[in-house]
Amino acid sequence: MATNPTQPNHVTRWRVSAQRQLVSWWFMLQLGAAVLALALTPRTYSALFRAATARQLVITTWQVLPWFTSLAALLSLVLIRIVVVTALSYGLSQYALQMVVRVLVLELIPLSAAMFVALRSGLAFNAGAAPVAPVARLRGLHDLDPQRLRTELAPRVLAESFSVLTLAMVNSVVVLVLAYLTVYGLSPWGLPGFTRTVGQVFDLSVSLGFMLKVFLFSLAVAVVPMAASLEAPPTSSTMQPGAVRLFLVLLILEGGSLMVKYI
């Protein structure tokens, strides 16, 4: 019986690929843990680190906050109006507010903030993507220059995480205000009912899940592309390294959050 001579090559290639993926995921986790450890270490906050972090904060958050908030508010207003009008037409107006809070605040706003920051950092990467000279590929965290990790990478990761957190939280509050104004107008008498509805939605598990999801989103958006960029082989592709993995991680986080909440 004739054997296929190419089969061992496939198996070897598959094994090597799987091994590379595992190493890559492990490096990503290591990088995230290292940045978190740096962020939680008071000695890290040197003048250079603070200056670099402040610069990244302003670039990733300050510059985008106003118009992202405006855009998100506009889209949210449309969605809120659609939900409220539809609920009113079916005589289910008492559920409209709860639905708006659940759909927008808990799901769409954090996800859109994460996607926005991920795309923006990808655009920033692609603007100067093509490396001028080939650089060596990292094999592990020990290959990374600690000084560069402190002064350049950690501030950038923290700033992007902070950006996701800020955009999500600020826009959640804006959406809550818009929802109130859409349902009750400028009257203050709807505030007790509105507060009660928000309280019903944000029970302990949902609140903790919401905070955890935003935190993990921000970490994923900051760490996954960074880790992929650091360990990616030199290529002429303009696609941001780790983009697919980032979307996979976001999908898993969102799916897991939905499963925990509604199943």
Add this chain to the structure above:
Amino acid sequence: MNLPEPLPNPEPIAHLERKAGLLLTLVATVILGFLLYVMFARGMFEATQQLVLISDDSEGVIVGMDLTFSGFPIGRVRRIELAEDGKVRMVIDVPLKDARWLRTSSIFTLERGMVGDTRIRAFSGILSDPPLPANSEREVLRGDTSAEMPRLVASARATLENLEAMTNNESSLNASLKHIKTTTERMTGPYGVLTGVLGSEDNAKKIIATLERTNALLTKADQRVFGKDGVMDGTQSTLASAKATLDSSGDAARQLTLVLQETRQTLNKVDAVLVEAQAVGANTRLATTDLGTLRTEVEASLRKISQLTNEINRKWPFARDTEIKLP
């Protein structure tokens, strides 16, 4: 490495540290404010009292659900637990400012509709009753629409089957309708309703003939009764004579009354006579007693006279020989 190298002299950003500080402050404020608002919305800053509602089934009840009174939420389900006896205990937090709506006579219901969530409602009919004390336990009345559905479907099915049986060609309703049709057709004949009611024109003719005879009879009776020298006239004259008789009877009665009054007076006199007679009788009784004594004395005297006479006869020369000589 692939990460783009930072520019050696990045473009300076104005007020960098101030902007970064402002961002950090903003986010910290937003997060803190959001947390405080959610905690306030969850009622964590309210003083509450506990109410336990007991039910057979907690289906549809979730933690955080409202207890409403007149449509206003006055409490929130904090915990649902299964008791040792298999019943469900729903622990509800009622803010003290809203607890005044709950009275000892309040009734609690658990309603499940076809659409929408389950509702727990409180009804306080008499607001002057004493307030519901804290940690009270109350049975909850359940109204479950979905539980009623099978019975409703079975009833609807039976109704539809009955309806089908009623609308069948051989059904009683159809037969009745046919009969009604026949009857109404008859009613359109020359004798109208009578034919429909009596079944045929011959019967209707008989009824009409009977009516005519009855009319004639009534005419004759009218003449006999109300005509000249009819029964009514005789009756009226009889009534007049009876009235006169009654009037005379009244006079007789008045006279009789006078006689009776006189008789009463006479009887009163007889009563007086009788009283006197009773007195005479009493005297007579006394005299009779005295007569007995007198008689005894007379008899004693007579015996003495008799003895004296006998003594004289014995002693007197004319005494008879009373000796009896035996032969």
